[in-house]
Amino acid sequence: MSLDDIKETFFAECADQMSELETGLHEIQSDGPDMDTVNAVFRAVHSIKGGAGAFGYNALVSFAHVFENALDVIRNDLSQVNEARMDLLLRSVDVLSDVIEAERTGSEPEDSSGLAGELETAFGLGGAHEEEDEEEINFAPVMIDLEAFDAVEAPSGRTFRISFAPHASLYLKGHDPLRFFRELGDMGTLSVTCDLEALPKLNDLTPDESYLKWQIDFETERDRDDIEAVFDWVDGECVLSIEEIGGSPPDGDGENLDAFLQALEESGDDAAPADLVDIDDFGQDPETASADAPAPANPVAELVDTIETAVGANASGNGDQGDDGNDNAGAGSKAEKKEVKKASQTIRVESEKVDRLINLMGELVINQAMLAERIGQAGFGSASPTGLALVELQNLTREIQSGVMAIRAQPVKPVFMRMSRVIREVCSATGKRALLELEGEHTEVDTTVIEGLIDPLTHMIRNAVDHGIEDPETRQARGKPAQGTVKLSAYHSSGRIVIEINDDGAGINRERVLSKAIEKGIVARDAKLSDDDIDNLIFAPGFSTAETITDVSGRGVGMDVVRQSIQALGGRVHIASRPGEGSLFSMTLPLTLAVLDGMIVKEAGQTLVLPVSAVLETATLKPGDVYTIGKNNRVVKMRNSLIPIIDVGRQLGFSERRDDYTRGTILVVEGGKNGLGAFLVDSIEGQQQVVIKSLESNYQRVPSIAAATILGNGQIALILDCDHIVSHQSGEPGPEIIQSMAG
Amino acid sequence: MLKKILTVDDSRTMREMLRHTLANAGFEVVTAEDGADGIQKLRESQPDVVITDINMPVMDGFEFIENVRKFEEYNRVPILVLTTESAPEKKQRAQSAGATGWIVKPFDPEKLTRAVNRVMP
Numbered sequence: 001m002s003l004d005d006i007k008e009t010f011f012a013e014c015a016d017q018m019s020e021l022e023t024g025l026h027e028i029q030s031d032g033p034d035m036d037t038v039n040a041v042f043r044a045v046h047s048i049k050g051g052a053g054a055f056g057y058n059a060l061v062s063f064a065h066v067f068e069n070a071l072d073v074i075r076n077d078l079s080q081v082n083e084a085r086m087d088l089l090l091r092s093v094d095v096l097s098d099v100i101e102a103e104r105t106g107s108e109p110e111d112s113s114g115l116a117g118e119l120e121t122a123f124g125l126g127g128a129h130e131e132e133d134e135e136e137i138n139f140a141p142v143m144i145d146l147e148a149f150d151a152v153e154a155p156s157g158r159t160f161r162i163s164f165a166p167h168a169s170l171y172l173k174g175h176d177p178l179r180f181f182r183e184l185g186d187m188g189t190l191s192v193t194c195d196l197e198a199l200p201k202l203n204d205l206t207p208d209e210s211y212l213k214w215q216i217d218f219e220t221e222r223d224r225d226d227i228e229a230v231f232d233w234v235d236g237e238c239v240l241s242i243e244e245i246g247g248s249p250p251d252g253d254g255e256n257l258d259a260f261l262q263a264l265e266e267s268g269d270d271a272a273p274a275d276l277v278d279i280d281d282f283g284q285d286p287e288t289a290s291a292d293a294p295a296p297a298n299p300v301a302e303l304v305d306t307i308e309t310a311v312g313a314n315a316s317g318n319g320d321q322g323d324d325g326n327d328n329a330g331a332g333s334k335a336e337k338k339e340v341k342k343a344s345q346t347i348r349v350e351s352e353k354v355d356r357l358i359n360l361m362g363e364l365v366i367n368q369a370m371l372a373e374r375i376g377q378a379g380f381g382s383a384s385p386t387g388l389a390l391v392e393l394q395n396l397t398r399e400i401q402s403g404v405m406a407i408r409a410q411p412v413k414p415v416f417m418r419m420s421r422v423i424r425e426v427c428s429a430t431g432k433r434a435l436l437e438l439e440g441e442h443t444e445v446d447t448t449v450i451e452g453l454i455d456p457l458t459h460m461i462r463n464a465v466d467h468g469i470e471d472p473e474t475r476q477a478r479g480k481p482a483q484g485t486v487k488l489s490a491y492h493s494s495g496r497i498v499i500e501i502n503d504d505g506a507g508i509n510r511e512r513v514l515s516k517a518i519e520k521g522i523v524a525r526d527a528k529l530s531d532d533d534i535d536n537l538i539f540a541p542g543f544s545t546a547e548t549i550t551d552v553s554g555r556g557v558g559m560d561v562v563r564q565s566i567q568a569l570g571g572r573v574h575i576a577s578r579p580g581e582g583s584l585f586s587m588t589l590p591l592t593l594a595v596l597d598g599m600i601v602k603e604a605g606q607t608l609v610l611p612v613s614a615v616l617e618t619a620t621l622k623p624g625d626v627y628t629i630g631k632n633n634r635v636v637k638m639r640n641s642l643i644p645i646i647d648v649g650r651q652l653g654f655s656e657r658r659d660d661y662t663r664g665t666i667l668v669v670e671g672g673k674n675g676l677g678a679f680l681v682d683s684i685e686g687q688q689q690v691v692i693k694s695l696e697s698n699y700q701r702v703p704s705i706a707a708a709t710i711l712g713n714g715q716i717a718l719i720l721d722c723d724h725i726v727s728h729q730s731g732e733p734g735p736e737i738i739q740s741m742a743g
Numbered sequence: 744m745l746k747k748i749l750t751v752d753d754s755r756t757m758r759e760m761l762r763h764t765l766a767n768a769g770f771e772v773v774t775a776e777d778g779a780d781g782i783q784k785l786r787e788s789q790p791d792v793v794i795t796d797i798n799m800p801v802m803d804g805f806e807f808i809e810n811v812r813k814f815e816e817y818n819r820v821p822i823l824v825l826t827t828e829s830a831p832e833k834k835q836r837a838q839s840a841g842a843t844g845w846i847v848k849p850f851d852p853e854k855l856t857r858a859v860n861r862v863m864p
Contacts, residue, residue, distance in 0.1 A: 003763065006759045006763060009756050013755050040800070043753070043800065046827060047753065047754040047757075047798075050757055050826075050848045053827065054756065054760050054848065054849045054850070056849075068827075171819060172818050173822075173842065173843055174818075174842075176864065179862060233838060233843065
């Protein structure tokens with residue numbers, strides 16, 4: 001993996017951390033601070049800073065540093081959270097994200113020092129960046145100085161006498177005296193003597209006690225601080241004294257490192273039992289070890305046994321040996337086992353791979369439908385072994401499909417979280433005050449839908465604050481809280497996802513919208529439009545109330561672009577407004593853009609597909625079931641209500657109105673917010689999974705048609721947009737019909 | 744046989760950086776995502792040196808070090824702490840937990856390698 005790849009990883013990770021950060025801060029803002037969330041938020045910034053440092057993104061490091069310090073204040077005392085500080089932190093999130101973006105694209109990051117200063121002031125960070133030896137390796141700030149080796153010949157420095165007596169705990173922290181000597185050896189010349197005086201007889205020896213001391217005569221050009229730094233990390237783990245004895249080393253004029261190491265190894269052999277050091281460490285050359293060992297081979301083996309038993313006994317209970325944490329070794333490891341189990345296993349997969357899988361799955365669905373068709377034609381019944389095998393294949397395909405779709409399904413939360421930034425930006429640009437409220441943010445939907453959702457959602461949220469929420473004074477004058485609320489919610493409904501944006505602002509000014517629409521020639525001057533129709537005029541192409549265009553929601557795109565991008569996803573958008581109380585934008589989108597369970601019907605020679613999820617029941621009508629309301633409106637009484645009969649072929653304009661409603665089949669279809677519709681078709685052909693092929697991308701948007709598909713026999717069929725058909729069954733054309741006629 | 748280093752860090756970037764640096768320096772690298780994962784990887788891979796972050800979810804670096812030191816078969820494995828934090832009390836805590844050394848991020852590849860070699864058994 002190259003550094004560039006790692007950079008990519010870094011920015012991908014930044015995105016994850018940012019969403020974590022934003023989510024966390026949001027939770028703190030709405031539910032108050034709790035330690036876990038604060039820690040997660042802190043970690044996110046901390047991680048970004050760490051990675052940024054590795055790549056030398058200095059602007060990012062310095063801002064993240066201040067941010068982190070601010071969060072640290074909260075981490076140390078949760079009661080430090082207040083509204084002003086939270087605001088500042090949320091603004092910092094935006095700036096942090098901008099700085100990351102600038103670093104990613106290699107552009108000049110905007111100056112973040114202003115906000116950094118605000119953070120420092122607000123959190124009492126004392127301004128001065130503690131540039132505390134960031135680059136230092138603290139336990140051993142030593143350079144390998146080749147000159148020091150050269151200088152061995154003619155040492156011309158100071159001589160120190162170091163006495164070093166490790167406590168047993170030193171060995172328990174991964175230290176090995178040899179390494180300190182080695183390190184000193186890098187800085188000068190030394191002679192080491194091991195003091196064995198405290199070493200007891202083998203029988204009296206406690207294997208995990210420390211008995212050895214060393215005296216080191218060290219000649220170096222470095223000063224005392226450098227020597228102390230070598231032992232910095234064993235401060236408190238040993239008795240150490242460093243004393244300058246001046247001139248030249250007392251004996252062994254400049255012994256070289258090898259000689260010293262050898263000396264150490266020899267002393268180590270004797271010392272092995274005493275300082276808990278693994279026998280292997282010293283026995284790198286076992287033959288030499290046993291040959292050099294003071295006692296014959298047999299006692300060595302005995303010694304090993306002794307050590308093993310002693311260590312074993314020690315581990316199994318009485319950790320009476322000075323150092324904390326050893327006492328409950330047994331309990332500790334059990335707890336860890338549990339924790340290890342808990343760690344969840346996730347893998348990261350490129351989305352391209354998943355996309356390819358989804359495409360293949362689509363092909364599989366078509367292929368299976370074709371196979372089913374052929375098998376039917378060949379005269380195999382559904383109860384024949386071939387038929388049963390086919391059913392099994394169908395079940396498997398379905399399972400694979402839902403499995404594959406589940407891979408791509410993601411909660412809408414990250415997109416929702418982004419909107420809180422949008423709201424903050426609009427608020428600061430307009431001087432309004434608004435808070436984002438989330439509901440159902442864990443609702444899952446296909447990633448492609450999520451991606452397509454970002455732009456329209458951003459635009460609608462902007463719109464809701466800019467045009468919906470009143471300024472604080474007006475709100476108070478109207479008896480509303482100064483701070484407006486924009487509620488963003490998501491839920492599943494009949495196989496689709498519904499996303500709603502509900503603001504408590506002023507609602508739509510219908511008079512102005514209508515006059516604008518008439519002025520722009522979008523509706524006829526004498527058109528009779530319901531309130532609902534007027535509200536939805538804002539989605540009409542060419543409609544943008546010029547005087548309300550602002551920096552915020554203007555940007556040259558109207559709500560029709562929003563509508564188009566939602567329709568491109570196979571979705572619909574609708575607005576309901578209550579003057580003075582607010583507006584509700586609702587979007588319904590398919591959960592996936594890949595396949596759907598289709599009900600295949602025939603009408604006037606055409607094969608059509610309805611989403612099974614929309615069909616509530618099917619029936620054949622008897623003469624007495626049909627009532628006429630008004631001039632031409634036929635309804636059927638079912639489910640204790642009167643449901644309008646929709647003659648599908650006629651509504652879509654490819655067949656004449658039929659006279660006899662009893663010939664044909666009725667499908668009771670749920671048309672979203674528009675209630676029910678009784679779709680009248682010639683016959684029902686069956687159910688099958690169909691692969692959704694967008695018409696829009698290849699042809700253009702056609703009202704009442706959601707998409708097209710390829711059936712098992714290779715025939716192309718249209719998938720109906722049931723909601724649209726139900727909402728436009730009255731015969732009175734709504735705005736969308738007008739548009740399609742105009743465009 | 745290559746000397747083996749276990750790195751414990753919750754940041755993917757850091758893990759990859761460490762792998763990159765240490766593999767270039769001729770070490771075999773095993774990575775873990777947090778302390779709990781680290782304990783498991785420690786048992787599986789028997790590393791010669793451990794490098795750990797402090798601030799991690801599930802099990803933080805302090806707890807990780809303490810836990811490693813509880814296993815008598817691992818209580819002598821050198822553990823280097825690699826973190827952006829440099830507060831003395833944090834160092835003190837890491838030390839009393841049983842850390843062998845402390846390196847402050849961002850790390851310089853050369854210095855890191857040198858530090859690892861210094862504690863390598």
